[in-house]
Amino acid sequence: MNQHKFQAEGISAALDLAVGHLTEFAIEGDGRTLKPLHRAPWIGRDDLPEGLPQGVVRLSGDFLCAPFSRSDVEAAPLHGWSANSEWQVVSDDAVAGGRRASFRLERQIMGAVVEKTLILRDGHPFLYQEHSFTGGSGAISVAHHPMTEMADGGRLAFSPKRLAATPPDVTEPDPARGAHLLAYPARSSDLTRFPAADGGQTDLTDYSAVRRHEDFVTLVEADHGSMGWTAVARKAEADVVLVLKNPAELPVTMLWISNGGRFYAPWNGRHGVLGIEDGRAAIGHAASLGDNWLKQEGVETAFALGGRIAFRQVVGAMPLDGGDPPSQVEALPGRLRLTFADGSHREVPFDETFLRIGEPILK
Template sequence: MPHDVSARAIRFGFSPRGGAVTDLAITDEGRLITPFHRAPWAEDEVPADAPPHQRWLGGDFLAAPMGPDSDLGLAGLHGPTANGLWRVLPSPDGTLRAVLEGAVQGASVIKELSVQDDHPFLYQRHLFIGGNGALPASNHAMLAVPNGAKLSFSRKRWWETPAAPLETERGRSCLAYPRRTEDPAEFPGAGGRSVNLHQYPWGEAHEDFVSGVEDPASPLGWTAVVRPVEADVILCLKNPRALPMTMLWHSNGGRDHAPWSSRHRGCLGVEDGAALPVLGLSAAEAPDPLTAAGQPALIHLNPTGLVEMRHVIGACHWPTGQRVAGVMLDGDALTITGDWGAERRLPIRDGWLDTGSGELLRPTPTGWDV
């Protein structure tokens, strides 16, 4: 059964299948903004051996472990959190809490999604209670960009593609694999050309994946996606020291097989997390360059404690269509600045991202029966 949660000027939907935020609707300056993408196929068009989440692909979910399953391969892509069932718990107004039916590497997983009056943001946190080992994990937001977009990011150390393209025989890519560079405006492309990561799309029909690694000195990790035709900007925010990677998935007609069938277009995945295995060159180095710099390459579970991932996603009216030049967090205000001087100042929860800390470990929240 789907669930709807709302506050003044914002609403989201939640499905227990895959723990997906199915839709998000924000009213800002008299305009309704709906940032999320949804796949164009019916559930019965998805092959039986595909990961379950492809049947309802869209919105935002938690990928943990992110990537193919060690036993199930692609059939278990993105783990139990994306493919399993979640049980909704009693929650206060404006909040939805749910627990994963099952475990991830022995950890119980709790999801909390919340909205607040007149805040154009969905606040997300995931708690891993107990468990053993380390795993790649990320939020997996899918944004609708059918008319193209301009992308901006907080400062990154470098950008890198996986060891191999997402599709080698049944599709096509615009980027070269594996490659690594510091300049997102000149990323190595297929066939020797360069590709500008600041724009969407990169080609007529392509399926691509590339990751940026945060500069740990950045005060805030952010991605801004300006949709000029829709006259808005979508924002993804995080603590750059806790979740040091931003991964971009371009799905724009580059997969020919079912259920994609060359029709899955205008989808931009913005996936914030810690997922070393998707770095095609860095993952093979010892020590890897994240670990060497003191950045978490994976999410490390605590057998006797709690590990927390926090993330914020939202949007606002942005009529100028200017590319975002900066995003600054100051207490309970977030300021967005365009490259030609446009500016918006938005309310946000003070201290919620805890950007002064790189710690993922936190005490158990009071008032929770976990």
């Protein structure tokens, strides 16, 4: 595998240059090595079903979706060429207090040049990333695709959300091939009481190690004026995975719940994977450009191309005892503070300027 590896003090990462997926991401903390991101167990096997997109064949860690889901405006595989084709290394440099690596997609998307910048900082338990599009025409829907894995389930917490909604189409409608837990289509303003397929309700903040299901639900950010965040307290792994964004850039968080609900290859009923897909998108490129339900809610679902557009996300992890996620995550000068239900706090080094629109990528 053609990987590009880079590291800073206490943290390391690697990018699969064939598809632009993160294949390695490790954080040293409290005498432990945390590995918050999922890597598909079928990578490297030669007995996979024919016709799978390269982004599925090499499914790892996190990657850029451009467009998100179906590429039905400009021909490309699922999640676009950004998740299925080659990237080249532009630079890999030491910077003040860390390391910065930049990459360029060898293909253009809608005529735009696509670049990826990844930053690791000494002592920070986070990967800071920016994606940019320069030139092109039309508009593009985008999303990040970080995936974590839970061997024994976990608990989720979020920055305030206005609503959660499932799409019209059931994820796995054929019970011989898969199973789903949520109702389709459905919506709720209470994440702990979402309509279930059996007519009852289920808690989206509880990731069960027992239930087997494949589901997809979109969370719309509330107008709270601060950083958007997702926290996943993983029980067996004894850590909390954090995914941070600026809601003005990425107004929705799409949860891909792949918890053993696909019985066919290459999934084969494996459980425990959660995608936390912060984006500006509906499901499919054409839908994102058209009159979709999110636009009717006042939510942007694509970026207009032509000049230079950029958006950022931060993903990381820290050790956690107790199994409950934070009730609040806030950026303070030079640090990130997690507040828990019992009033306790945890703080870690953090570049609080990174997610501000218009800020330089490095201080």
